[in-house]
Amino acid sequence: MFARFTQDARRAVVKAGILALDAGKPALDADLMLLGLAEVRPFALSSFTASAVDVRARVDVGDARALLATLGIDLDQIHRRTRAGTDDPRLWRLRRSRLRPLRVTLYGPLGQLPLAMHARKTIEVAMWRPGPVTGERLLWGLLADHANGAARILREAGVDLSALVREAGIPFRRTA
Template sequence: MLARFTDSARRALIRAGTLALDAGRPALTPDLLLLALAEIRPFSLASFTVTAEDVREQVDLGDRRELLATLGIDLAEVHRRTRAGTSDPARWRLTRSRLNPLRVTLHGPLGSVPLAMHARKVVEVAMWRPGAVTGERLLWGLLADYSNGAGRILRAGGVDLRALVEETGMPTARTA
């Protein structure tokens, strides 16, 4: 499934998976995907004004840095020493279960993490049209389902959602 993703969109999805694994989350969720998009920025959208720091304030990452620091462990240094090559897209894959087609899992050198229902829907919306899955299309998937919380996080970060939807070229419902 990752073969259809552009390099930058693939890096964003992998970053979201890494965030989920680091946070000890049971699944990759849309808020982590939004944070990864804010960090990687696989697009050049003027109306995507939110920063990674803005999104990080809204997302619970279960940060263990403070706890480990009290033990004299620098988590950033541990990651630098142990994670060489783990973000290489060639070492990651996205699979759909044959027995349960609603189960999509991201597998990589750091572990495997299933996509939560709303995150799976993001990927399915991004893959809906033929062609490459871009960062903009991942953003479409996030914005297509208001119940996933991404719109709330973006709005809290000062993003004009209407302008963002328009700039991405996202298909919208037509009114008479």
């Protein structure tokens, strides 16, 4: 499935997967997909004003840094030493199960992680149109599903969603 992804869009999905694995999540969900987009920024959208710190504050990443810091352990330093090169998108694969077509799994050197329903829907919407899957299309996939909470997180982080939708060229339809 990654064959159609631009390098930056692929990096954003891999970053989201690494964040989910670090947090001990059983699946990659849309909130971590949004955090991956905020950290990698695979687009040049001036109206995407939320920083990675803004999004991280609103997403449960199960951050063990504070607890380990009280013990004198620097988790970032450990990750740099033990995970060198594991964030390379070429080492990761995104595959749909042949037996269970609604199951999409991210495979990489740090493990495998199924995509939760909302993250899978994000990928499917991003891949819906022909052509490369870009960061803008991943953002479109996140914002197309109102139930995943991405719009709420961005709004709380101070993003003008109307301006973001216009700038990204995201097709939308107003409902009555």
